[in-house]
Amino acid sequence: MSYDPNLSIEIEHDITEVGDAFACTVRRSPSDGETNAKTVGQVRAVQIALVMTTEGRGDVDSERIGETSLPVDEYGMASGVVHLVVPATAPISYDGALLRIVYRIEARTDIRLGRDQHSSAEVLVVPVGGAGVYRRPHPLP
């Protein structure tokens, strides 16, 4: 999990079932050095995506699901609620012997001629009917 103080992600529920959606509020505020006349307009967009990644012995399989972007004003401010739908056929969060499946909501600020800002938060994708059951990746204890 990474966190940039100027880019925050608030997730309504960090556990959701496949076929359902994560609702999150993303806010981007300009840093101290961005408000002068030279830097106005440099922030192009805030991009948000649900990212599925494998970890473990195998080579990494990764997929960006439901990528969307928030409009940014000329001073680099952005705020909005986004819904990231988990496809019904997507794998669930899993902690196995050889492989793990991890989901993160990632937000990235696209800054022209500057270093992009990143924030991410780990979330849990569980089977249908498992929203009230799971507190960690499958399998159940």
Added chain:
Amino acid sequence: MGSVFYARAMSQNGSGTDTANFPTAHVLTDNDSKYLFGCAGIGLPIIVLLFILAVSGGSTVFTVIMTLVGLVFVAVFVASAMELQKWGPTEVHFAQWPLQLGSTTPARVVRVAKRAVPNASIETEFDIECEEWVRYTVGTDTRTDERTVYERESTVTGDLVNNRFEAIVDIHIPANVGAPTIDLANNKVKWTLEIEIGEVSTISKTADFDLIVAAELDPSLHNIQDTPRGDQS
């Protein structure tokens, strides 16, 4: 929650599930013709190679080895062809499909004889397996690794009556090991069912089926509560 794979015998006299009213949601079929074509595809080039060696007077040791290998493929080819003459494909009828995590699903195995065979009770072995499969790269080599995370074997007695063999087994998919079917490029979770109808030479046969386990929890588990990580005693 127990990891149980249990089975019950189907009987024509009424015990077990009523096969006449079996609710079939999906049927998987295993056909012997794949062995036939596989053996033909490998055996024919070997026979051609043997012919070339015989004509050109090549190494005797190599010719003998290739002849033995060729004979094995010919034997499997003939056995598969004879099996196709005697028996239809093995079918598994599932009462629910895809399978759910934590569910117990009745499955009916059916095999119909193409010619008259005597009635018999036949032991049938069921082996359900969940396997993690990964592919990884080391330098310029690509390697794979597999780990069986769940396996249960069971035996039931099925009935061969009126040239039709039937057995019913309850297939339990645990929620506390393995995962739903995952099919990514380098990371997979596979469920397989192997059935061996055996010990009677007229029907002895192994069939493999790929199962699909959906990311769906059986309704009986919807009210249980997982403990947060680190809170387990």
